[in-house]
Amino acid sequence: MKHRTDSLGFNMHEWFRYISILVISALALGGCASHQSLPEGMADVPPSSPTAAAQEPGKAQKLWQVFERYQGTPYRYGGTSSNGFDCSGFILTAYQEGLGKQLPRTTSQMLASGDAIHPGNIQPGDLVFFRIRGKEQHAGIYMGDDRFIHASTSIGVTQSSMNGYYWKGRFTQARRFD
Structure with a gap:
């Protein structure tokens, strides 16, 4: 049986396979957290000018160094080491190793701590x-330029776009731990 091919020489079976791989890959990159909303009471808080990032350039650099050390480490529920991280375990380790700061262990504890930040004022390290x-069950560290680092359930420690297909409509709030 002869397969029909397009102008590039691909047959329909090959196109279907490539499209399927792309769709599955996009879904798999999702990670561990529906609508975008501000934390309660934040709707009336105006964003301030993003100057703290310029005041503390070493913070992002230190967090990037931790990220580079653990990039690709697999996801492991409850994990806090190079054997595997869950999202809050990676944040805990990044803050300890990169910034010398102790944070709460779980996502729900992190949500109850720190200072709520208006979405227009998110800075590297938030x-x-x-x-x-x-429910709010996934967290990462904002690194600037629309990027955040986190431990994804599907691909482990990675970086993603805040406006990426999976994440854009799922963002709920930001918190700062200074």
Whole structure:
């Protein structure tokens, strides 16, 4: 049986396979948290000018160094080491190793701590939280330029875009731990 091919020489079976791989990859990159909302009481807080990032350039650099050390480390629920991280375990380790700061262990404890930040005022080092399956259960560290680092359930320690397909509609709030 002869397969029909397009102008590039691909047959329909190959196109279907490539499209399927792309769709599955996009879904898999999602990670561990539905609608975008501000934390209670934050709707009336105006964003301030983003000058703290310029005041503390070493903070992001230190966090990037920790990220580079652990990039690709697999996801492991409850994990806090190079054997595997969950999202809050990676944040805990990044803050301890990169900034010498102790943070709460779990995402829910982190949500109850720190200072709420208006979405227009998120700076490198702030924690960003995402809603998955109806509750806030995923977090990462904002690194500037629309990027955050985190431990994804599907690919481990990675960086992602805040406006990426999976994350954009799931962002719920940011918190700062100074």
